Amino acid sequence: MSTRIPPLAGADxxxxxxxxxAGRCQCRGTCGKSHAKDGGRCPREHSHLAHHLIAAPAEPADLLLAPHQAAALPKTALAAWCPPCHDATLSAARKTRRTAAPAAEPDSLF
Structure with missing residues (x-):
């Protein structure tokens, strides 16, 4: 594993x-890929030259939290994500929320 360069804020x-x-993306398929070739876990590792991992909520539904709520999560509720897995999982969570939300009833005049 290469040297990890932390972000400017929240480095600890x-x-x-x-x-x-262990410096590796923790996605296990929530992004839509099975990662089967890599034992079921994304193979991307943090590298200051190529891949930059981010710390974000581990649960896909928690990716939809407001920033101040996500920032309050304990480190045990966070995971390392590569940007492609994070973005795909976030998109899937948004789609799930849209399809699960009841349709708003139109306002009536009477």
Whole structure:
């Protein structure tokens, strides 16, 4: 694993999440890919040259939290994500929320 360069803010938390993940994306298929060739886990590792992992909520539904709520999560509720897995999982969570939400009834005049 290469040297980890933390973000400017929250460096201690980010480093704790990366250490728990051994510097590797923790996606296990929530992005829509099975990652079957890699034992069911995304193979991307943090590298200051190519891949930059982010610390974000581990549960897909928690990716939809408001920023101040996500920032309050404990480090045990966070995971290391590569941007493609994070973005695809976030999109899937948004789609699930849209399809699960009841349709708003139109306002009536009477």
């Amino acid at each position: 938390l980010w480093q704790a999440v990366m250490a728990a993940a």
